Amino acid sequence: MIRAQVIVRPRASIFDPQGDAVCRAIQHLGVSTVKQAHVGKCIELELEGNDLNKARAQLETICKDLLSNPVIEDYVLTLKGAEPPKVKAASKPAAKKAVKKAASRPVAKKAASKPVKKTKVKKTVRRAAVKKKKGK
Template sequence: MKARVVVTLKNGVLDPQGQAIEGSLSSLGFSGVAEVRQGKVFDLELDGTDVESARSQITAMCDKLLANTVIENYAIEISN
């Protein structure tokens, strides 16, 4: 089973890396970009076929290691 975890900063949290990317895009001639938010993506391969068990396990991984839940949100996508 495969899973993807997308971690992004919560709204209201400053994103200096996103701001730097936005400025660079503008200086490279890409106009019309109003806001850039930077994040992380984790692709996981898990043993087993129980989606609910996998979701529970990945949620624990996010809460303990993959995301700083004080300032970050995460979304989990699971596929077979």
């Protein structure tokens, strides 16, 4: 099993009225340190199989053709799953077990790729900044 996450975001050059409304609402609630908000989509997919490279190639096409519109949006695709373990032909049952074990790992907690990780770090920093200001 492969799990994929696609984050679709409005391009920076395109005015995002939803993000603007959300930003103003946040400011209205007293958090004036928030200067920008962008509203996108998070699409989660589950795929059969365990070939990450093949899955990535297929999903890149889907991201470009369907899940995002390159005129107005950017996307970040992250994949999580287990590569088939390299084992000898004789030990097939063991291989199956390894795949099962790998696939059953919990997913969402840790960011799988750099872009998502970066966003999380930024959020943490921003939260910290808000707390600091509130403390004053």
